[in-house]
Amino acid sequence: MRKITKRSAAVITAAVVAVGAAGAAWAVWGVNGVGTASASAGNVLPxxxxxxxxxxxxxxxxxSQHSVAFTVTNPNPFPVEIQGITITDIDSGSAACADDNVLAVxxxxxxxxxxxxxxxxxTIPQSVTYNNAIRMIADAANGCxxxxxxxxVNVQAGSDATDPAPVAP
Known part of the structure; x- marks a missing residue:
């Protein structure tokens, strides 16, 4: 077996210290962590x-059959798309003309x-028109x-939001 000289011992010691320092430097930069976060969805306004x-x-x-025109405002922080309408609560206000003389289509x-x-x-009303949405029956009462x-007019709509573009890292 060879005898280790002072010079060889110094070289080996320097190498061990260099490797140890590199490992310590990696440990300093290789830090990770985990945290907890929470968020809630916002409210939807009519x-x-x-x-x-x-x-x-x-x-x-x-x-007769008629188109119906109306306006819509959207107070929500996201765009919406109108998907349909329904007409309800048709009222003649007259005993001589039953409400069912006019029907939703x-x-x-x-x-x-x-x-x-x-x-x-x-906040500026947007005009919307639906064709052939309401009609009077052919044999409507004379009292009408x-x-x-x-x-x-009940408007059905859904979110028209789009996913944001991915952000480059």
């Missing part, structure tokens, strides 16, 4: 639906070019002449 009017023609007569469709995307935080009907 859309504002303005007064609806009938179009083409504006007045009911036996057998199932499957009404948006007019060509109708605004269906309502931007986030919209000149009777003003009221009804509600």
């Amino acid at each position: 859309l504002g639906v303005g007064t609806a009017i009938t179009l083409n023609p504006p007045a009911f007569f036996p057998g 199932a499957g009404a469709t948006p007019a060509a070019g109708a605004v269906l995307e309502i931007p986030a935080n919209t 002449k000149t009777v003003p009907f009221t009804f509600k």
Whole structure:
């Protein structure tokens, strides 16, 4: 077996110290940690639906079918897309004209070019029109002449938000 000289011992000691220092340096930079976070989803606010009017023609007569125009505002911090409407609570307000002389039409469709995307935080009403949404029956009672009907337009909508673009690391 060879005898270790002072010089060899010094070289070996320097090598061990260098490797140890490199390991210590790695330990300093290789730090990890885990934390706990929480978040909650925001509240959804109802859309504002303005007064609806009938179009083409504006007045009911036996057998007539009408488009309905109304306005929508969106107070939510995300855009929405109108997916459909339903007409409810049709009321003649007249004993001489039953409410069921005017009916909602199932499957009404948006007019060509109708605004269906309502931007986030919209305070300026957006006009929306649905074709052939309400009608008067063909054999409407004679007592329905000149009777003003009221009804509600219920708007169904969903979030039209898009995922943000990925952020480069």
